[in-house]
Amino acid sequence: MELQVIWRKVSEVVRGRISPDGFQRWFGDLSVSSDDGKVLTFSVPNPIHKFFIESNYLTLLQAAVSEVISTPREIRFVCTENEDAEPAAPAVEPTSRSRRERVDAPPVNTGMNVRNTFESYVVGSNNQFAFAASQAVAQEPAKTYNPLFIYGGSGLGKTHLLQAIGHQVLASKKSARVVYLSSEQFTNEFIDAIQHGTLVKFRKKYRQADVLMIDDIHFLAGKERSQEEFFHTFNALHDGHKQIVLSSDRPACEIEKLEQRLVSRFEWGMTAELQPPDMETRIAILKSKAANLQLSLEPWIIEFLADKIRNNVRRLEGALMRVASYRSLSEREITRETIESLLRDIFQEQAKRAVTIDQIQRRVAEHFDVRLADMTSKRRPANIAFPRQIAMYLARSLTGASLTEIGDAFGGKDHGTVIHAVKLVTKRMDEEKTRHAVQLLETQLQR
Amino acid sequence: MKFAITKEALLDGLQRTQNVVSNRTTLPVLSNVLIETTENGIRLTTTDLEVSMRCEIPAQVEKAGSTTIPVRRLAAIVRELPTSELTLETDSKNLTTLRCGSSFYKMYGLAKDEFPAFPSVAQTKEFKFKQSELKDGLRKTAYAISVDETRYVLNGILFSFKENKLTLVATDGRRLALFETDLEFPKSQEGDLIVPTKAINEIQRLLGEDGEVTISASENLISFAIGGSLLVSKLVEGNYPNYRQVIPAETKERITLEREAFLNCVRRVSLLSTDKTSSVRLNFGKNNIDITANTPEVGEAKESLAVQYRGREFSIAFNPDFVIDPLRNLPNDEIYLELIDEMSPGVIKIQTPFLYVLMPMRVSV
Numbered sequence: 061m062e063l064q065v066i067w068r069k070v071s072e073v074v075r076g077r078i079s080p081d082g083f084q085r086w087f088g089d090l091s092v093s094s095d096d097g098k099v100l101t102f103s104v105p106n107p108i109h110k111f112f113i114e115s116n117y118l119t120l121l122q123a124a125v126s127e128v129i130s131t132p133r134e135i136r137f138v139c140t141e142n143e144d145a146e147p148a149a150p151a152v153e154p155t156s157r158s159r160r161e162r163v164d165a166p167p168v169n170t171g172m173n174v175r176n177t178f179e180s181y182v183v184g185s186n187n188q189f190a191f192a193a194s195q196a197v198a199q200e201p202a203k204t205y206n207p208l209f210i211y212g213g214s215g216l217g218k219t220h221l222l223q224a225i226g227h228q229v230l231a232s233k234k235s236a237r238v239v240y241l242s243s244e245q246f247t248n249e250f251i252d253a254i255q256h257g258t259l260v261k262f263r264k265k266y267r268q269a270d271v272l273m274i275d276d277i278h279f280l281a282g283k284e285r286s287q288e289e290f291f292h293t294f295n296a297l298h299d300g301h302k303q304i305v306l307s308s309d310r311p312a313c314e315i316e317k318l319e320q321r322l323v324s325r326f327e328w329g330m331t332a333e334l335q336p337p338d339m340e341t342r343i344a345i346l347k348s349k350a351a352n353l354q355l356s357l358e359p360w361i362i363e364f365l366a367d368k369i370r371n372n373v374r375r376l377e378g379a380l381m382r383v384a385s386y387r388s389l390s391e392r393e394i395t396r397e398t399i400e401s402l403l404r405d406i407f408q409e410q411a412k413r414a415v416t417i418d419q420i421q422r423r424v425a426e427h428f429d430v431r432l433a434d435m436t437s438k439r440r441p442a443n444i445a446f447p448r449q450i451a452m453y454l455a456r457s458l459t460g461a462s463l464t465e466i467g468d469a470f471g472g473k474d475h476g477t478v479i480h481a482v483k484l485v486t487k488r489m490d491e492e493k494t495r496h497a498v499q500l501l502e503t504q505l506q507r
Numbered sequence: 508m509k510f511a512i513t514k515e516a517l518l519d520g521l522q523r524t525q526n527v528v529s530n531r532t533t534l535p536v537l538s539n540v541l542i543e544t545t546e547n548g549i550r551l552t553t554t555d556l557e558v559s560m561r562c563e564i565p566a567q568v569e570k571a572g573s574t575t576i577p578v579r580r581l582a583a584i585v586r587e588l589p590t591s592e593l594t595l596e597t598d599s600k601n602l603t604t605l606r607c608g609s610s611f612y613k614m615y616g617l618a619k620d621e622f623p624a625f626p627s628v629a630q631t632k633e634f635k636f637k638q639s640e641l642k643d644g645l646r647k648t649a650y651a652i653s654v655d656e657t658r659y660v661l662n663g664i665l666f667s668f669k670e671n672k673l674t675l676v677a678t679d680g681r682r683l684a685l686f687e688t689d690l691e692f693p694k695s696q697e698g699d700l701i702v703p704t705k706a707i708n709e710i711q712r713l714l715g716e717d718g719e720v721t722i723s724a725s726e727n728l729i730s731f732a733i734g735g736s737l738l739v740s741k742l743v744e745g746n747y748p749n750y751r752q753v754i755p756a757e758t759k760e761r762i763t764l765e766r767e768a769f770l771n772c773v774r775r776v777s778l779l780s781t782d783k784t785s786s787v788r789l790n791f792g793k794n795n796i797d798i799t800a801n802t803p804e805v806g807e808a809k810e811s812l813a814v815q816y817r818g819r820e821f822s823i824a825f826n827p828d829f830v831i832d833p834l835r836n837l838p839n840d841e842i843y844l845e846l847i848d849e850m851s852p853g854v855i856k857i858q859t860p861f862l863y864v865l866m867p868m869r870v871s872v
Contacts, residue, residue: 078850079847079848079850079851081755081756081847081851082850082851082852085752085755106748106749106752107660107748107749108748108749108750108752108753109752111658111661111678111680111748112680112681112752112753112866114680115679115680115681115866116680116681116866116869119869120869257620259620259621260620260621260622260623260624263534264534264556264623267533267534268533296533296534297533299533300533
């Protein structure tokens with residue numbers, strides 16, 4: 061049924077049931093503006109019509125509508141008059157405009173990238189848990205996990221998850237106060253507030269947030285006053301049942317120089333780890349990224365990249381961009397060799413992480429022409445001991461292994477021995493011969 | 508900080524300011540009163556970030572300074588003190604000591620710099636008028652303010668300054684109260700302001716019968732200076748809807764009623780219409796009104812009231828509370844009830860510029 065026809069019939073019914081003056085006054089300027097089968101929307105000239113019809117004539121109107129249309133409808137009103145258009149006092153106009161901006165304007169100043177949403181997040185077994193926790197938080201802030209603490213290495217999607225929470229909260233409730241910032245920004249603003257004596261304003265900003273998200277919280281380490289301020293902010297929000305979301309590159313208990321009371325609070329709610337993506341997830345990430353950029357890449361290129369770059373999604377995406385831009389700029393066919401030369405630095409960096417103590421020991425033994433067994437033996441004539449110390453030094457600088465692990469790998473030496481070796485080699489780096497040897501070995505190992 | 512003050516003066520100041528304080532716990536300092544020494548007394552300030560209140564009271568200051576103390580607790584202690592003279596002393600750690608005769612109290616407070624700055628109303632329009640007049644106007648309108656938070660523009664009283672008149676309007680969608688008074692001001696100061704409910708309640712508490720009140724308004728703030736007190740409130744943002752739409756152009760019947768007798772009748776009858784949706788019915792006959800209520804399974808009531816009435820016989824139903832509210836707040840002995848028919852709004856008027864429109868209940872469609 062056409063909207064005009066609906067209104068004509070409804071108004072006939074209404075006209076018969078109220079006084080002519082009442083009809084003219086409240087329904088005279090009404091019209092039906094839309095009908096989607098569930099909601100019937102009337103447009104009214106001024107909010108006063110909405111208020112009075114809702115309060116006094118809603119049942120009447122509802123009855124009339126259900127007589128005309130057989131299926132029930134929810135009734136809503138929209139105001140056709142631009143509120144500003146009314147010749148109101150100039151004093152009021154700007155404020156009403158600012159209100160509308162605050163309500164309707166997209167979140168401009170949140171500092172969040174609009175592309176970082178849940179939809180664009182590729183879920184794999186490595187991040188499934190953190191993803192689910194984030195979604196739960198976004199759907200019901202402060203109801204489920206508070207605080208939510210997400211940690212994981214660089215480029216694994218911490219920031220993406222945080223901002224996705226922010227976007228989702230804002231999408232479901234526009235008036236929600238979502239504050240997203242890095243801990244560095246927090247510190248800077250805090251220092252600024254101390255300098256200018258605007259602590260009250262600073263506190264107001266953060267303690268009245270509905271959702272406070274702080275990225276890279278580990279940068280608070282060692283900043284005592286910031287930590288204290290954050291401690292109070294945290295308490296105020298947590299007591300007020302407001303959601304707090306934090307991200308860090310390591311678990312809270314491993315952040316050095318972070319006060320114990322903060323550590324315990326961070327571990328209070330939910331802690332979710334992001335791990336490096338597995339092969340399948342890496343391929344999925346590359347495919348979704350390529351689809352976003354409208355690239356069509358041969359499957360072997362994607363697999364090759366996914367195989368070579370394992371630990372960092374950001375780097376993975378960078379490599380993809382590089383290959384894509386190379387292809388768009390030059391007409392040449394892409395081969396394995398071109399990719400390898402294109403991404404030489406990335407692969408090298410990647411290889412650096414893959415160095416094992418075993419490789420170091422082999423390489424060093426080879427270089428100094430000693431037996432591999434000497435690396436783990438207890439014998440210590442200078443011609444064996446020094447290469448072994450260099451190997452320990454390299455193991456310390458090139459692998460993430462702990463002192464004890466290195467000690468064990470060198471035939472059950474204790475960590476003191478390793479420390480001594482590292483110190484000694486560092487000292488002897490002053491000698492040109494040693495420096496050469498060490499640098500040579502480093503480059504060889506990282507290739 | 509150290510000062511001596513009488514119990515009555517301090518209690519008066521605390522009672523004027525304590526109602527403003529916030530119930531929110533996010534900023535503990537908001538439940539405190541800021542006490543500062545001035546040249547010849549002390550100044551008390553409270554705020555909930557929407558409404559701020561400040562008042563000055565005389566005291567003998569021995570040492571200048573400031574602190575903030577939980578206001579409700581302080582007021583409760585002061586109220587119960589046995590003798591009239593008391594001294595208050597605060598140390599550098601905001602620990603306040605109160606001595607009064609043989610009584611001794613210590614209270615922990617917060618530093619002044621935690622307390623929000625007092626808002627200042629810049630670029631103002633200024634209006635002055637008699638306290639008694641504003642008090643009268645607010646009393647006659649404030650009960651009709653909407654409590655429905657979704658209609659935020661109606662959560663306050665419209666102060667409309669136009670053509671050398673101040674019009675106060677409050678409505679909740681079922682009734683509307685309007686008060687008007689003459690006021691001299693330059694054309695440049697014309698404008699509409701919506702003052703939120705909380706501020707209205709506090710102003711009503713402050714207003715007395717004598718003296719003037721000074722209203723200053725900027726784009727988003729309004730202040731009321733009354734005696735030694737200053738109240739600053741945020742304004743409700745938005746435009747007040749076109750309330751003139753509600754006021755009937757002309758009415759058919761006009762009945763003069765004795766306010767008190769009518770009020771008592773309606774009040775008694777309403778005892779049998781306890782449920783929110785129920786109503787009282789006014790049945791107009793020759794020189795008589797029957798006021799009835801009928802609630803199924805409860806009972807019914809009927810009161811007759813002799814009036815001067817020669818119009819047609821008809822009946823109209825109203826929400827009893829909406830009839831009682833204006834009757835209770837009007838001072839006049841006689842009021843005029845104007846009606847059109849059983850489905851049109853009723854209007855209550857008095858001899859001075861005042862208007863109350865109330866929508867009828869649609870008891871049977």
